[in-house]
Amino acid sequence: MKKQELEKKIGTAIENATPNKLDSIMNACDTQKKTTIIEMPKQKKGGWKKVLKATSAVAAVLILVLCLSVILNPGTKSSAESVILLDVNPSFSIKIDAEENVVSIKAQNEDAAKILGTTDHKGKHIGQVVNVIVDSMIENDYIGELRNSILVSVEDEDADRGDKLREKVAEMVNQRLQNCKVDGAVLSQAVDCNKKEYKDLAKQHDISVGKAALIQEMISKDATLTFEDLAELSVNELAVISESKQLGTDSVKQTGTASQKEYITKEAALEAALNRAGLTAEEIKELEIEFDCKKGTMFYEVEFRVGHVEYEYKINATTGEVYKEEIENDDDDGEDIDDDEVIVDTSDFIGEAEAQKIALNDLGLEESAVAFVGTELETDDGVPEYYEVKIYLDTTKHTYKIDLRSGAILAHKEKALGGNNGNGNGNGNGNGNGQQGNQHGSQAGANAIGKEKALKLALADAGLQESEVLDIELEYDHDDGKAVYEIDFKYNNMEYEYEIDASTGEILKKEADAD
Numbered sequence: 001m002k003k004q005e006l007e008k009k010i011g012t013a014i015e016n017a018t019p020n021k022l023d024s025i026m027n028a029c030d031t032q033k034k035t036t037i038i039e040m041p042k043q044k045k046g047g048w049k050k051v052l053k054a055t056s057a058v059a060a061v062l063i064l065v066l067c068l069s070v071i072l073n074p075g076t077k078s079s080a081e082s083v084i085l086l087d088v089n090p091s092f093s094i095k096i097d098a099e100e101n102v103v104s105i106k107a108q109n110e111d112a113a114k115i116l117g118t119t120d121h122k123g124k125h126i127g128q129v130v131n132v133i134v135d136s137m138i139e140n141d142y143i144g145e146l147r148n149s150i151l152v153s154v155e156d157e158d159a160d161r162g163d164k165l166r167e168k169v170a171e172m173v174n175q176r177l178q179n180c181k182v183d184g185a186v187l188s189q190a191v192d193c194n195k196k197e198y199k200d201l202a203k204q205h206d207i208s209v210g211k212a213a214l215i216q217e218m219i220s221k222d223a224t225l226t227f228e229d230l231a232e233l234s235v236n237e238l239a240v241i242s243e244s245k246q247l248g249t250d251s252v253k254q255t256g257t258a259s260q261k262e263y264i265t266k267e268a269a270l271e272a273a274l275n276r277a278g279l280t281a282e283e284i285k286e287l288e289i290e291f292d293c294k295k296g297t298m299f300y301e302v303e304f305r306v307g308h309v310e311y312e313y314k315i316n317a318t319t320g321e322v323y324k325e326e327i328e329n330d331d332d333d334g335e336d337i338d339d340d341e342v343i344v345d346t347s348d349f350i351g352e353a354e355a356q357k358i359a360l361n362d363l364g365l366e367e368s369a370v371a372f373v374g375t376e377l378e379t380d381d382g383v384p385e386y387y388e389v390k391i392y393l394d395t396t397k398h399t400y401k402i403d404l405r406s407g408a409i410l411a412h413k414e415k416a417l418g419g420n421n422g423n424g425n426g427n428g429n430g431n432g433n434g435q436q437g438n439q440h441g442s443q444a445g446a447n448a449i450g451k452e453k454a455l456k457l458a459l460a461d462a463g464l465q466e467s468e469v470l471d472i473e474l475e476y477d478h479d480d481g482k483a484v485y486e487i488d489f490k491y492n493n494m495e496y497e498y499e500i501d502a503s504t505g506e507i508l509k510k511e512a513d514a515d
Helices: 003-017 022-029 048-072 110-116 126-139 159-179 196-205 209-221 227-231 235-245 266-277 352-363 430-447 451-462
Strands: 080-087 091-097 102-107 149-156 185-190 252-255 285-294 297-306 309-316 322-330 336-341 372-380 383-392 396-402 409-416 470-479 482-491 494-501 507-514
Touching: 080 126, 080 159, 080 209, 091 110, 091 126, 102 110, 102 126, 110 126, 126 159, 149 159, 149 209, 149 235, 159 185, 159 252, 185 209, 185 235, 196 209, 196 227, 209 227, 209 235, 227 285, 235 285, 235 297, 266 285, 266 297, 266 309, 266 322, 352 372, 352 383, 352 396, 352 409, 372 470, 451 470, 451 482, 451 494, 451 507
Parallel strands: 149 185
Antiparallel strands: 080 091, 080 149, 091 102, 185 252, 285 297, 297 309, 309 322, 322 336, 372 383, 383 396, 396 409, 470 482, 482 494, 494 507
């Protein structure tokens, strides 16, 4: 058989074995994603033309497989690729696919859950969802004239794509705020949501990973800040501090200015500091005023100098109250003289006696009917917080926290002494405790000798008068199930300690040591 005849027969066999289905296959793909067809280069005339015809069958099979893959797996290209975190106080975590459609959205706190409600945002474009969330936060007063800041955090494995997405979402938020007539501030950053440091801090302080990353960035620029203090603040408060201390970095972008309308002005803060120092603006130099915070409270830190004397004041940014003053005098010898004093206006405090009366009234008792009652002003870093009243009955101890100004009962705890379980109470209730207080109190009053008599017994044993001793401390406690008074005082260079039976007045223990 001649060569030409052999080639002709092979070609005919290939055509019969592989019918031309390319057109029908391509039609089936029309409704799916576009497929690129690679054209094969033309071959020279001759025997290879027939062979090329055979390879078309392979190409057809490959196209068929590709189309079937698209048909059977339509979501392959639309898998979640990016995470967007939105923080104000409500915090949201949104996953989107390559086409920027929402795959899932999660409320990260109760406020966010309130905003989302039961609406299903899955499949919607991120721009549409951002608009709905921003509108709802404005409607529910999370964003407005007083607090206008939003934090946008984006996580994406592709850094360039993530940065473009960050800019795009930040612009979406900014545009929506403008449309709603809100002069807002939008902070945006790239963040690694799986970074262990951020995840641990977010979990510990019950905040979002995005907010944890922002706080860490601020602390890296100002070591005087602490995570514990900043974690209690809103995004707007964080932005106010960052702007005031000029902590801006390339990693956190910002458009707009954080609102300071819920605070007094810098001028008012300076006036409060100058009034405390007894100075005028003309007398001072090297003036610095900036925002700071302590345990969730915003304040102005005002610093200035007069001659060799440096003044530093902390002014409550909401009330204008001066609650801390530091004066440092650099004398001619270069030695520093520190005068760190907490200045608090106590003129409207109810006083220890009134706080004690409120606690006793809540139990329905008179002071004479209890074994022991003591009241102290509790402070934190020198700043008064509340009155603590301790009342001892026969087998129970009541501890009250009383508001400094209003006299409201902030907390009330009951603890059993000598094996009694007590009934426990977290808020103090006169109606609920009065009868029980009378029962326990009358027995306690009958059994206990009283703190005044206990002190007289201790002083008589030491051969001293109350007017001669210093630093008297008197506590009521239970030692091995027995109610006792513990009394300490000082005389000259001696320190005396007594333990006296609360029922009999017997001196159980006594010590006298050189102080």
